[in-house]
Amino acid sequence: MATILITGANRGIGLALVECFAARGDRVIATARDPSTVEGLAAVVSRFPDLVEVHALEVTDPVSIAALAARLDDRPLDVLINNAGVIGPQRQSSLDMDFAGWLDTFRVNTLAPLAVAQALLPALRRGDHAKILTVSTAMGSMAAKGSDRVAYRSSKAAVNKVMQCLATDLRGEGIAVAVCHPGWVKTEMGGDGAELTPEMSATGITRIVDRMSIGHSPAFHVWDGTTMQW
Ligand code: NDP
DSSP states (O other): OOEEEESSTTSHHHHHHHHHHHHTTOEEEEEESOGGGOHHHHHHHHHSTTTEEEEEOOTTOHHHHHHHHHHTTTOOOOEEEEOOOOOOOSOEETTEEOHHHHHHHHIIIIIHHHHHHHHHHHHHHTSSSOEEEEEOOGGGSTTOOOOSOHHHHHHHHHHHHHHHHHHHHHGGGTOEEEEEEOOSBOSTTTOTTOSBOHHHHHHHHHHHHHHOOGGGOSOEEETTSOBOOO
């Protein structure tokens, strides 16, 4: 039984991940900006009351991150999944950019995953062959075509690089680091026309977590078991 902490766990892929890990008997620390207003998460907690606990976490707020780290006390953490993310502002083409919105996008998608990882490192160091997985996107691959959503793409390309660096810096401690593309998923972000249900994507991500190892750190995984060009 592993202990897994998931950010942005109140809806979408994050919520499906909570359910997937709990259903197979893992202990889940589900975090959300405002845990008092998250019906879907409450329903999962009621099904797995001994396995799922909910904590507040606004990933861009250093005070909120520090409070969560303190609440973990001296417990071990085996897996951190940086799932929380935003699509970015309305105007985000290279010819017409909302620069303030771009910065906000970077705060959530790029800076926060490292800030959360740094704060939780003591807990991860107490874990069993700990792993850090950040949910990125194929749109952030340098090989990806398309020029839409520049704020989103660039924030995810940047977090990929950040996670490569973290992988290098944690290799000696045996902590594996990876990023993944979760597929195109029916969520508020992915829209109704997307290909995958959150459950399909989450099932793929649990398999990625199982396969992650220090020998393949860093790696850019895809939900279906393949890997992707950085
Ligand atoms: P949703 O929009 O459904 O959910 C996003 C989650 O992130 C919500 O729980 C949201 O919380 C949380 N979140 C956003 N900002 C913050 C913040 N500042 N602090 C804490 N939590 C925050 O998106 P998905 O479930 O689709 O996306 C999950 C991840 O998957 C994202 O990183 C996304 O980029 C990635 N992804 C998704 C794809 C898709 O097709 N859906 C494709 C490729 C990648 P709240 O409810 O409070 O806003």
